[in-house]
Amino acid sequence: MIAFCSSCGAKTESRLVGTQRLSACPECDQIFFRNPKVVVAALIEEAGRVLLVLRDIEPGRGLWGLPGGYVDWDEHPHDALARECLEETGAVVEPLTLLPLQHVITGDDGIVILPYRARLLGGDLEARDEVQQIGWFAPEAMPPLAFASHRKILQHWTKEVLARGAA
Numbered sequence: 085m086i087a088f089c090s091s092c093g094a095k096t097e098s099r100l101v102g103t104q105r106l107s108a109c110p111e112c113d114q115i116f117f118r119n120p121k122v123v124v125a126a127l128i129e130e131a132g133r134v135l136l137v138l139r140d141i142e143p144g145r146g147l148w149g150l151p152g153g154y155v156d157w158d159e160h161p162h163d164a165l166a167r168e169c170l171e172e173t174g175a176v177v178e179p180l181t182l183l184p185l186q187h188v189i190t191g192d193d194g195i196v197i198l199p200y201r202a203r204l205l206g207g208d209l210e211a212r213d214e215v216q217q218i219g220w221f222a223p224e225a226m227p228p229l230a231f232a233s234h235r236k237i238l239q240h241w242t243k244e245v246l247a248r249g250a251a
């Protein structure tokens with residue numbers, strides 16, 4: 085909840101808007117709607133293995149996850165994906181298909197995760213911003229993961245790789 089109005093500085097009040105209890109300004113009548121944040125995650129596969137990062141920031145510090153992060157307000161998710169992969173791993177990637185999205189509620193935030201399959205085009209792969217290590221992992225040798233959402237995305241991928249192997 086927002087304590088003070090960002091337009092006029094008055095103390096906000098709680099107001100029921102539809103089914104949502106939101107902060108509203110009694111002076112200028114502004115309502116502070118709450119919208120989810122958008123996150124992109126990259127599934128980069130090469131030779132049956134996926135590129136993961138060992139996180140160096142909370143949440144999930146010391147655990148592994150897919151490269152990715154928050155989309156800036158004016159940024160296309162494709163551009164966010166390419167930017168985050170480069171910042172975290174040095175990988176130059178292009179987004180391919182969008183995989184089933186994930187929806188997470190954490191604390192006061194709603195998060196929509198857009199997982200993309202991405203193609204590795206090049207770059208100098210190394211641990212960069214907010215990352216301790218990077219590594220390639222096969223479906224049968226997944227490291228401890230930071231997020232249930234990433235686990236679900238990787239489970240889809242694992243099934244697909246195993247089905248491919250069986251075909």
Ligand SMILES: [Zn+2]
Nearest residue numbers: 089092109112
């Ligand atoms: Zn106001």
